[in-house]
Amino acid sequence: MATPTTAGAPDDASHVATAAPFDAAAERGLLVVLPHPDDETFSSGGTMARCADAGVPVTYLCGTYGDMGRRMGRPAFANRESLRDIRERELAEACAVLGAEARMLGLRDKCVEFEDPIEVADRVRAVIEELDPSTVIAFYPGYAVHADHDALGLIAQLAVRSLPAGRRPRLLAVAVGDQEANRAALGEPGVLSDISATVDRKIAALRAHRSQTEAMFVKWDEDAEDEQAKAFRDRLLGGEKFYLLDPHHVTDYERNRP
Amino acid sequence: MHPIDRDAVQAELDRRRDQPVYLHLETTTGSYTALGPEKKPPVIAFVRNAQVTYARGVVTGPGPYRVGLKLQEGWVYADGLTDFVVTERDELLLAGHDPDGHLTVALQVSAQPFREA
Numbered sequence: 203m204a205t206p207t208t209a210g211a212p213d214d215a216s217h218v219a220t221a222a223p224f225d226a227a228a229e230r231g232l233l234v235v236l237p238h239p240d241d242e243t244f245s246s247g248g249t250m251a252r253c254a255d256a257g258v259p260v261t262y263l264c265g266t267y268g269d270m271g272r273r274m275g276r277p278a279f280a281n282r283e284s285l286r287d288i289r290e291r292e293l294a295e296a297c298a299v300l301g302a303e304a305r306m307l308g309l310r311d312k313c314v315e316f317e318d319p320i321e322v323a324d325r326v327r328a329v330i331e332e333l334d335p336s337t338v339i340a341f342y343p344g345y346a347v348h349a350d351h352d353a354l355g356l357i358a359q360l361a362v363r364s365l366p367a368g369r370r371p372r373l374l375a376v377a378v379g380d381q382e383a384n385r386a387a388l389g390e391p392g393v394l395s396d397i398s399a400t401v402d403r404k405i406a407a408l409r410a411h412r413s414q415t416e417a418m419f420v421k422w423d424e425d426a427e428d429e430q431a432k433a434f435r436d437r438l439l440g441g442e443k444f445y446l447l448d449p450h451h452v453t454d455y456e457r458n459r460p
Numbered sequence: 461m462h463p464i465d466r467d468a469v470q471a472e473l474d475r476r477r478d479q480p481v482y483l484h485l486e487t488t489t490g491s492y493t494a495l496g497p498e499k500k501p502p503v504i505a506f507v508r509n510a511q512v513t514y515a516r517g518v519v520t521g522p523g524p525y526r527v528g529l530k531l532q533e534g535w536v537y538a539d540g541l542t543d544f545v546v547t548e549r550d551e552l553l554l555a556g557h558d559p560d561g562h563l564t565v566a567l568q569v570s571a572q573p574f575r576e577a
Contacts (some may be wrong), residue, residue, distance in 0.1 A: 270486075270488075270506070272488050272490050272562045272563040272564070273490075273560075273561070273562055273563075274557065274561050274562065275561055276561040277561050278461065278543070278557050278561040278563075281461050281545060281555060282484065282486070282553060282555065282563065282566050282568065283549075283551060283553060283568070283574065283575065284547075310576070312491075312504070312506075347494065347495065348492070349491070350491075379495055416561075417562070430497075
């Protein structure tokens with residue numbers, strides 16, 4: 203239930219505020235629903251590997267092929283037309299590293315928000331019904347920076363919402379971008395996943411997404427003292443944090459959609 | 461892709477003129493500019509698989525290069541192009557890349573539609 207952490211907290215603070223560790227052994231199945239190849243590794247790769255290690259089936263339902271990305275490798279080895287297949291292969295490799303099965307929704311990159319959300323949510327719900335996961339990970343609608351992230355975050359929330367109460371997995375939402383602003387709006391993330399045992403595989407999966415991460419790794423190697431890069435790296439590899447999102451909570455993003 | 465060879469690109473543009481071609485035109489700052497130090501909103505636009513016919517197509521500039529396609533009722537224009545390739549499907553791809561290898565602009569023409577997801 204909605205329990206604002208402080209008086210006057212914004213109405214998007216709908217998650218359970220009590221911090222609890224993510225317990226992989228307690229899971230029955232993990233379904234990650236995000237729009238691009240590499241979103242899974244950046245946001246929850248360590249947690250996916252933890253579940254796989256615990257014998258929990260892990261599935262990544264990926265919205266698009268990331269075919270409109272602008273990162274082409276450093277130096278560039280992909281182009282606009284080859285990027286789709288390259289990213290599909292990179293995703294297969296990353297999922298193999300993380301112990302996950304990859305499935306595709308096949309939407310057009312950058313265009314998720316222009317689809318009928320109910321139609322896509324029906325497809326996501328069918329996958330949830332088939333796999334019966336205990337947890338779904340998705341982006342927090344409105345707190346995910348990229349328009350595709352917000353749009354598929356809402357679609358995943360609608361899919362979970364549409365299931366009968368007894369068949370509903372818990373929904374863990376990922377907020378990205380300005381952490382200070384997110385904390386001001388949402389409070390502290392309630393579910394913390396310690397990824398120290400799987401961080402090496404998270405890094406290996408990041409490297410598998412070569413077209414998208416090569417420039418980042420080059421920057422890390424070139425300037426280990428760059429404060430902003432260091433902060434990002436520490437956050438990326440330090441642990442994964444999720445908001446427990448009430449599927450019935452209507453976010454500002456949902457209220458304001460067309 | 462290879463650094464643009466103006467003569468080679470000009471020959472490829474000439475080869476495709478006066479016939480309907482599918483166009484992919486794009487420019488992008490990337491979706492994450494708001495997270496950068498300048499906190500700028502992203503600026504992105506693309507058109508994919510619009511059909512056009514050009515009577516005249518020219519590549520100019522010292523590099524980065526510009527391309528203009530003169531249509532019967534309008535123009536197609538791109539600046540900042542650095543690299544090109546002709547794919548196995550005989551698509552002419554022109555793109556601009558920044559020093560990190562990120563695509564900044566693309567202009568592509570092909571007799572066949574470009575692949576959809």
